[in-house]
Amino acid sequence: MKQALVVVDVQRDFCPGGALGVPGGDEVVPVLNRYMERFARAGLPVIATRDWHPAETKHFADRGGVWPPHCIQGTRGADFCPGLHLPPNAIVVSKGVDPETQGYSAMEAVAADGTPFPELLRRLGVDHIYVGGLATDYCVKNTVLDAIPAGIAVTVLIDAVRGVNLQPGDSERALTAALNAGADFTTLERLKLGNE
Numbered sequence: 777m778k779q780a781l782v783v784v785d786v787q788r789d790f791c792p793g794g795a796l797g798v799p800g801g802d803e804v805v806p807v808l809n810r811y812m813e814r815f816a817r818a819g820l821p822v823i824a825t826r827d828w829h830p831a832e833t834k835h836f837a838d839r840g841g842v843w844p845p846h847c848i849q850g851t852r853g854a855d856f857c858p859g860l861h862l863p864p865n866a867i868v869v870s871k872g873v874d875p876e877t878q879g880y881s882a883m884e885a886v887a888a889d890g891t892p893f894p895e896l897l898r899r900l901g902v903d904h905i906y907v908g909g910l911a912t913d914y915c916v917k918n919t920v921l922d923a924i925p926a927g928i929a930v931t932v933l934i935d936a937v938r939g940v941n942l943q944p945g946d947s948e949r950a951l952t953a954a955l956n957a958g959a960d961f962t963t964l965e966r967l968k969l970g971n972e
Contacts (some may be wrong), residue, residue, distance in 0.1 A: 777931060779969060780821040780902040783808055783881055784909030784916050786860050787826055789853035796846040798911045800938045802857060807936040808908055809861045810964055816863040818969045821900050823893075824862055825882045825915070828854060828870035834877055842942075847872070869893050871915075880918035883926065894926060894929040904929040906962070907934030917950035919940075920959050930959040933967075 787794040791802045815822050829845035835841045847854040856862065869887050872879030885893040897905070905928055907919055916937050920930050932954055939947030954963070 777904040777970070778814075778820070779904045779906060780823055780897070781811055782899065782905045782907045783812070783822065783824045783860075783862075783866075784882060784907060784918065784919060785827050785847075785911070786856055786857050786909050787853070788855050789827075789845055789912045791857045794846070795816070795844055795853050796940075798938050799877060800942055801910050802859075804909060804936045804938055805859045807933075807964060811906070811908060811967070812861065812863055812866075814964075814967065814972070815906075815928075815968060816865075816949060818971065818972050821902060822863050822866045823882075823896070824856065824858070824866050824868050824932075825885050825893075825919075826854060826871045827871055827879070827915075829872045829879070830875050831903070833872070833875040835872060835875075841878070849873075857901045859957075859962055862954055867896065869896065873928060874900040880915045880971035881922040882915070882919040883922035897928065903927070904931070906931045906933055908933035910938060911947075912939035913939040913942075913950040914940060917953060920954045922958055924957050924959065932959050932961050933963070934961045935963040 869885035871885035
């Protein structure tokens with residue numbers, strides 16, 4: 777199985793002080809940097825997703841959604857968090873670009889050349905993704921739950937995720953749902969990559 781690291785939405789607007797700051801969201805940055813070093817050293821792909829919303833979208837509260845405006849295309853809030861060290865060959869994919877959908881899952885993302893994320897994984901020969909980032913109870917959870925039925929093995933990096941927790945316990949429920957769907961969990965200390 778070829779492995780890839782998927783860094784989900786580690787963007788300014790999701791870090792503390794951002795438009796939709798995730799409590800402790802900045803704490804994932806140094807941990808993910810170490811994961812990225814491991815994957816890059818092993819010659820394995822690193823893929824970074826980003827919310828890339830249009831200014832007008834059903835995702836935002838002013839058009840019937842749940843959330844305040846965040847990660848609007850081309851704004852500072854949509855930039856990756858300061859201190860996140862993406863490898864030079866990291867692949868950036870964008871999601872949430874359709875104003876009619878929520879765009880939580882990386883499986884809905886597209887690369888700069890328009891390649892859908894599932895097709896990108898196929899082209900890279902990847903059938904096992906390691907997922908960390910923000911937020912546990914939304915974009916991480918949806919990525920996991922969409923990838924597994926598509927035949928992709930998923931490992932959640934439980935030391936590199938943080939949740940919004942609109943309702944108390946949302947993150948724990950998200951991790952339980954991931955486990956029940958067939959994902960497994962690991963941490964930086966327990967990580968074993970095939971190419972290492």
